[in-house]
Amino acid sequence: MDAIQQKVTLPPGPKPLPVLGNNHSFVRDPLDFLQTLHQTYGPLATIYMSDTPSVVLFEPEHIHYVLTENPRNFTSAEFAQNLQEFTGHGLFNLDGDTHRQQRRLVQPAFHRKRVESYADTMRQYTLELLDTWKAGEQIALDQELQQLTMRTVAKCLFNIDLGLRNSNLGQAFADIRENQPKLLEMILKLRINLPFTDYGKRQRGKRIIDEVIYRLIAQRRIEGKDEGDFLSMLLATTEDDQALSDTQIRDHIMTFVAAGHETATNTLSWAIYLLAQNDSEYEKLYLELQSQLHGQPPTLADLAKIPYTEWAINETLRLYPPAYLIGRRARAEFTLDNYTFPAKTNVLISKWVLHRRPDLWEAADEFQPERWRPENAKNIVPWSYIPFGAGPRICIGMPFAQLEMRMLLATILQRFKFRIVPGFKMQTDAVITLRIKNGLQVILEPAP
Ligand code: HEM
Numbered sequence: 001m002d003a004i005q006q007k008v009t010l011p012p013g014p015k016p017l018p019v020l021g022n023n024h025s026f027v028r029d030p031l032d033f034l035q036t037l038h039q040t041y042g043p044l045a046t047i048y049m050s051d052t053p054s055v056v057l058f059e060p061e062h063i064h065y066v067l068t069e070n071p072r073n074f075t076s077a078e079f080a081q082n083l084q085e086f087t088g089h090g091l092f093n094l095d096g097d098t099h100r101q102q103r104r105l106v107q108p109a110f111h112r113k114r115v116e117s118y119a120d121t122m123r124q125y126t127l128e129l130l131d132t133w134k135a136g137e138q139i140a141l142d143q144e145l146q147q148l149t150m151r152t153v154a155k156c157l158f159n160i161d162l163g164l165r166n167s168n169l170g171q172a173f174a175d176i177r178e179n180q181p182k183l184l185e186m187i188l189k190l191r192i193n194l195p196f197t198d199y200g201k202r203q204r205g206k207r208i209i210d211e212v213i214y215r216l217i218a219q220r221r222i223e224g225k226d227e228g229d230f231l232s233m234l235l236a237t238t239e240d241d242q243a244l245s246d247t248q249i250r251d252h253i254m255t256f257v258a259a260g261h262e263t264a265t266n267t268l269s270w271a272i273y274l275l276a277q278n279d280s281e282y283e284k285l286y287l288e289l290q291s292q293l294h295g296q297p298p299t300l301a302d303l304a305k306i307p308y309t310e311w312a313i314n315e316t317l318r319l320y321p322p323a324y325l326i327g328r329r330a331r332a333e334f335t336l337d338n339y340t341f342p343a344k345t346n347v348l349i350s351k352w353v354l355h356r357r358p359d360l361w362e363a364a365d366e367f368q369p370e371r372w373r374p375e376n377a378k379n380i381v382p383w384s385y386i387p388f389g390a391g392p393r394i395c396i397g398m399p400f401a402q403l404e405m406r407m408l409l410a411t412i413l414q415r416f417k418f419r420i421v422p423g424f425k426m427q428t429d430a431v432i433t434l435r436i437k438n439g440l441q442v443i444l445e446p447a448p
Pocket residue numbers: 076091092103153255256259260261263264267321322323326327386387388389390392393394395396397398400401
């Protein structure tokens with residue numbers, strides 16, 4: 001109750017219920033809740049996650065303050081405790097010096113030259129998947145893309161080929177994603193490990209993935225060969241002269257596979273959805289591919305010739321940012337806009353609202369890749385677009401993701417056009433990342 005009484009010093013917000021705080025409204029429809037908060041309370045709003053005050057930020061300069069001006073005051077690990085169940089002490093759950101040190105350690109895997117060397121795998125795996133699709137058939141596009149992005153990240157970073165159909169692992173990730181804690185589990189912090197509980201289902205998913213990862217680590221330790229990949233880097237690393245333990249390596253792998261496939265799958269699914277809804281933008285993109293690539297899958301060098309593809313991806317990330325919310329917890333008191341926030345305040349940064357603010361974006365809800373044409377992009381308000389975050393925790397996989405999304409989209413769209421099944425009503429599903437509810441069913445057509 002103490003925390004609730006402090007509200008007088010905080011920005012206004014909806015009335016919290018005892019115990020629940022505003023959790024119920026948030027869980028019911030997070031995106032609508034965030035929009036309504038901004039419309040009702042303006043630049044800052046206070047909500048309560050159970051009894052912890054959480055300030056929701058919608059202003060570019062406030063977001064800049066938290067992510068880059070004063071990031072040391074805002075921890076991620078404490079905020080991301082629900083992720084810890086799954087990613088252990090991977091980057092999401094580290095802070096301060098340990099975070100900096102571990103991030104520096106894995107950074108070489110994402111240097112430009114190294115990332116560019118992944119382009120051939122990205123193209124080859126996409127072509128292999130496309131060979132299994134037939135014009136006229138209906139597919140669950142997001143599931144197909146999930147298999148592709150998981151296979152790609154596993155091969156590029158860990159040099160293992162999961163094969164075209166890695167449904168076991170795909171299902172295990174789905175078990176975790178689809179059984180996130182419901183209100184009761186959140187409030188009561190209930191963790192009952194039975195086959196039918198959400199927690200039990202998440203644990204089952206985790207067990208399956210762990211088995212694969214630990215087997216991979218053991219095999220590599222036995223082989224003792226430097227494969228020159230991310231995993232070899234982790235195996236060769238020492239921390240204060242101690243090699244990383246299997247658990248530390250497992251946590252890094254889990255973090256990178258989870259962060260690296262789900263976000264890219266969502267973006268590509270949303271991009272194809274948006275292109276299927278916007279004929280003239282689709283035409284422009286397809287014309288660019290035809291005129292520049294002449295029916296051939298892109299090489300790394302080709303990517304510079306297809307800027308519209310990149311703009312379409314930027315625009316997709318604006319409208320449907322997969323990581324739609326960034327969370328932090330304040331270590332010490334801080335001040336914003338004449339409000340003083342106590343230590344332990346949660347900070348929520350809503351990209352969903354920021355990226356669609358009508359005062360920051362013209363025709364904010366429209367899919368307009370042209371706004372990313374360099375002469376137009378220079379008018380974009382600084383800090384109004386942060387799909388990959390910013391500051392010391394900016395997405396480490398950004399160069400990988402940017403390459404992958406262009407390679408995959410350009411390869412796919414040269415072979416197929418997508419028609420959304422009749423009667424489909426798009427609904428968003430904002431749980432950990434922003435997805436299309438119940439997936440995207442499409443009918444394949446040959447590219448024109
Ligand atoms: C469209 C694709 C992607 C988007 C939109 C995205 C978005 C983000 C965002 C917003 C953050 C920062 C979260 C924060 O500040 O708390 C982040 C962090 C991270 N991302 Fe990505 N990501 C994408 C792809 C990837 C890929 C492909 C990988 C790996 C192969 C990856 C690995 C990571 C990791 C490990 C972190 C944690 C970094 C840290 O805490 O230092 N992401 N991502």
